[in-house]
Amino acid sequence: MKRTCITLADGRELIYFDERDDAVRASVDGRQLPAQAPPAQLRWDPLTEEWVAVAAHRQGRIFLPPSHECPLCPSTAAFLTEVPADDYDVVVFENRFPSFAGETGRCEVVCFSPDHAASFKDLTAQRVGTVLEAFTDRTAELSQLASVQQVFCFENRGEEIGVTLHHPHGQIYAYPYVTPTTQRYLQACERAGKNLYAEVVARERGGERVVAGNEFWTAFIPYAARWPYEIHVTPHRQVADLTELTDAERQACAPLWLEVIQRLDGLFGMAMPYVAAWHQAPVKQGRDLCWLHLRIHSIRRAPGKLKYLAGSESAMGAWVNDVAPEQAAAALRDVAL
Missing domain, CATH: 3.30.428.10 (HIT-like)
Structure with a gap:
């Protein structure tokens, strides 16, 4: 597996996890993006003894776009996305609308496939293994951040669950506290x-x-x-x-x-x-x-x-x-x- 790290137009990190060692990742993010949103506020509830993250900027995140406007698909000449390359195996990048960021942790998106119509069940065992390698890599690296207390890798699937993007993907939350x-x-x-x-x-x-x-x-x-x-x-x-x-x-x-x-x-x-x-x-x-x-x-x-x-x-x-x-x-x- 080959790991290649680049920087997106607004300074966020993106990492390609390629199954071929000879993969070349030279694409540049050509978008004009606004500055990254401020970190969420952490508020303590004394009645439940739990932290609540208030991330008002997430109200503006993309909600169930048509397939030709999916931000997780590879970029094309007609539509630039979160992934500058025209193809990929597995890719991880910092969430543009994070629940946690900076001193309050970090949120990342993990795209499992460039195929918008695919689902996890359609992946090969090799690709699932690459996803697992990406989760492992990110767990190791995020655990080194001073603000992070716990790393959570997950996938939500289905509108009934509350997904806002249909493209096959998961997420990683690096929490600044141990979860309840x-x-x-x-x-x-x-x-x-x-x-x-x-x-x-x-x-x-x-x-x-x-x-x-x-x-x-x-x-x-x-x-x-x-x-x-x-x-x-x-x-x-x-x-x-x-x-x-x-x-x-x-x-x-x-x-x-x-x-x-x-x-x-x-x-x-x-x-x-x-x-x-x-x-x-x-x-x-x-x-x-x-x-x-x-x-x-x-x-x-x-x-x-x-x-x-x-x-x-x-x-x-x-x-x-x-x-x-x-x-x-x-x-x-x-x-x-």
Whole structure:
């Protein structure tokens, strides 16, 4: 893999991750862009003890443009985009409308393919491996920033989830604090005096809620899944984040990650809206208590039916799942690939 870094017209960083070592990246961003937006404000809520980022500039971000105006496609003579080149494999760049920037962290966009009409399930296992390499590279580099406390790599797919661009892409948030989900997990581990996710992995491997697996990874639906279809893809040994995986583990992850997405899409014969989220340890604390894993969940519970976060979930944080995890795992295993 070849890594090439350039600077966009407004000073943001862009990195090409090419599968060919002889790739040449000489294109220059010819756009006239306004100055970068100021960083978001971080505000502390004493009632929930959580940080809230107020990023008013994000109101102006591009919303579901027509395909010929997609800012994530390669540039053409008729339309210059965020990617100056006329083709690419995987590309990462600083978000033009970030939730976090400067002293409040960083946000990046990761484009998986130059094909606007593609989806993650259409990628080759090699390309998924390149995406994983890009996520790993960015986790390592962003973790070195003084303001960053946790790095979060993820993909949102589907208008039902809230995506604003259809082009196949993910994002990376480098937070200036440890996220509430991770904080609650670490507090539970500290009370128990052990790595609780290790017990989850030991319980689920080989059980009735397993969806798929290989020598290094297992994909399963947890016993207490919150979402109708919630899949954890986890390595068989404890590592804190993507940077601690071996080459063999990364290579084995790519086809399994791809298979899980293909099974989701095959479940009802339609593109499933989902969030695919890499849960990584914080940069500076609790690394021995965290177990890297990918959580993929869909809000679709049946054809034509979505799982809405209504009163109980939204107001009280009290979850009710409409699909038994055992039933969901069996349905996913039965999908013909």
